[in-house]
Amino acid sequence: MKPLRVTPAHGPHGPRLYVNLPTGRTLAWYDRDTGRVSLLAESRREEVLTALAPFVTGPLTVGPPPVPTPADLVRLSLHPDDDLAPNRPGEALHAALGDVPPARRFRQDPRRETLAALQRIGDELDTLTHAGWRVLHSLPLPGHSFPGHSHLDHLLIGPAGILTVHTLPAHRRHFHLDAPATAPHLRRAAHDAERASLALAAAVRPVLAVAGASRIDGDPPSDDVLLLREGTTDTTLAHLGGVLKPADIESLYASARNRHTWLHA
Template sequence: MTGLRVMPAWRHGQERLYVCLANGRNVAWYDRDASRVNLLSEDRKADVMQVLAPFLTGSVTVGPPPVPTPAELARLTLHPDDDLAPNRPGEALQISLDRDPVPARRLRSDARHRALTAEQAVGDALDRLDGAGWHTLHSIPLPGGSRIHHLLIGPGGLFCVTTLHARKQRVRIADPMVTVGRAEPRPVLRTLRADASRASFALTAEVRPVLAVAGGADLDVAAPPRDVRIVYDTDVAALARAGAVLKSADVEALHALARDRHTWLRV
């Protein structure tokens, strides 16, 4: 018996298999996507490979973890309270609902609940792009009480994504106004452009605005809005098909900068 056990875990949307001692301390982990077994102790190499044998597929690289990049080192220095990467889709709405729950009889009439459902649908779709070299940050707080719903960073550039809940309703877009069903028109596109501009200022990089319409709405667009891309929540993955404009190192550096709460304090 090796005295080791294998524990599966998910990290940034990817599965890792951690090899642990009886006291829970990690001695290695297997990264399926990288086909690499990272050893924290060479002395346990034979035992680690024995316990991982049923899980290994194809050829794998075995050795110590790779030296962290400057972006990874910057992330490691972040205090947990300042790291935005763990934010869930709709984090701010979820916190609001936890602090001020909606009575069951009023659940359907609470706009926060419907907006949360939409942000979760869009956020989950964006998170699935992680394995293709993209990163998504959710519910980024901005000074003044506003927030960026989703920030997508990857080879194709940076996208500021605002989610619009419009379940099975007609959505009329006449730049900059957006009307959902019989509700009053709101300057959604103006706000979206302002958020993208603030993100560009914070990150010193071009950030393009995207409106993601959730809920199978019927879109009525008077004219294609200037510099704003409109997608359905079921098609946000199309953003990842944009031509590559950023190198992998640039993507990681921008992600490390964007996940730091302090980056957004002066925008």
């Protein structure tokens, strides 16, 4: 009998190891994050566990695949072209900068600083998934009701509720939160939250994330917008308390990742 094959994969559910027959048929998969082995063929249990043994650390839970939740069913029925979950931070800028002719790519372009800031904040937000948060980036918005504004930079859905995060590039600059130049960004952050609230039919809190500043002084003129300093995401959100249950988080996430949700935002 030929040995079973173990193949790593990373999808919407996180990192997994799939155990397959040589023919390609899947017998089980192991979720690294939860330590669960979902077994499709009980009669092959020992073979599956033997094949996984070199890759597994810590305790295991073995059983049949969990019953799909309503949010799972929505996700599974979503066409790939309408699924916004794979979007990278600054997805639209990736495409725009990729279209720049080679002769112009080494010239100073402020969009590159913006993209770097979006990536820095986006990477930091992505680390929140271990704490029960769901994160989406670069969500397209219809129309242009705010100058230069066609996307939500980031959307967070988690225990403390729903937050839109507007990223402000401040690379190596001394940044003053109470300066007049900050006001448009605060208005933009508030506007993002309003549009997300309209699309999701739920309360949304605006967040302004300052990326790359050498120093930040002052306080935002308005308490309505939450300030997120780079490197403090965990502690800042931990103080917000709990608002949403896990099932509500998954339901809202399933709606938010659907491109059609944002057509009338």
